[in-house]
Amino acid sequence: MSQRTLSRLTRPSALRTRAGVLAAGLGVSSVLGVGAAFAATGGDHAAPAAGPSVSAAVASADAVHQQAVSLKSDADSRAKLAASWSVPVKKYTLSATFGRGGSMWSHKHSGQDFAVPVGTTVRAAHTGTVVKAGPNGAGDGPAYGNAIVIKHKNGTYSQYAHLSRIDVRVGQAVTTGQKIALSGNTGNSSGPHLHFEIRTTPNYGSAVNPVDFLRSVGVRV
Structure with a gap:
């Protein structure tokens, strides 16, 4: 068989091989969306075309997952914190506020007044010891x-x-929401209400704004 005849017979086979390789490369690219497609030029294969790193995509997805877990954990913590504190009375009207001046107090008002009828159940705002x-x-x-x-x-x-x-x-231990007393109108009072304070010590003069404090621990007032 002459050299010319052999060349004519082998040329279509080479073309078919190149087309097959190209089709296979395109198929992989279309299926994965990333990776490498190979093109046959002359007798050599081209270098793979780099796509987005699979490991980078996995790391990104993991970061999103971890952020979602963290947000859920924060929400759960806030919910638990709010559940551990409560307002001391129900169905109240906020009256005299913290820091308010007036003739009723020798200094500015040291707590928050909750206007309620005499005999209203007063509950511990948080677990503790009397x-x-x-x-x-x-x-x-x-x-x-x-x-x-x-x-x-x-x-x-x-x-x-x-x-x-x-x-x-x-000396008695109490829990959040436990009944500890009944509201009244004793002492220097302008009418039936509960005077409520949050303090940094057990004694008068160390009070902080109780409404701000309750809100900071997730309680709606």
Whole structure:
């Protein structure tokens, strides 16, 4: 067989091989969306065309997943924190606010007043231990009437004043929402209400804004 005849016979086969390789490369590219397509030029294969790194895509997806897990964890933490604190009374009207001036107080108002009828159930705003309970403001002065102070594990104290009845004793452990007293109008009071404070110590003069504090722990007031 002559050299010319052999050339004519082998040329279509080579063309078919190149077309097959090209089709295979395009198929892989269209299926994966990334990777390499090979084109046959002359007798050599071209270098693979680089696509987005698979490992980079996996890392990106993992980062998104971790962010979602973190957000859910934060939301769960806020929900648990809010559930661990509560307002001391239900169905109230906010009256005298923290820091308010007036003739009722020798200094600015040291708590938040919750206007409620006499005999309304007063509940512990958070788990803790009773450190003060009794008349004369439980030692803080007659202006508070009957009062209770509870120490909490986070270093804060809650105070409940102008009570008509006290249902706990010093040293008693209480839980969030537990009934501790009945509201009243004792002491220096302009009308039936609960005077509520958040303090940094058990004593008068260390109060912070109780509404701001409750909101900071997720309680709606």
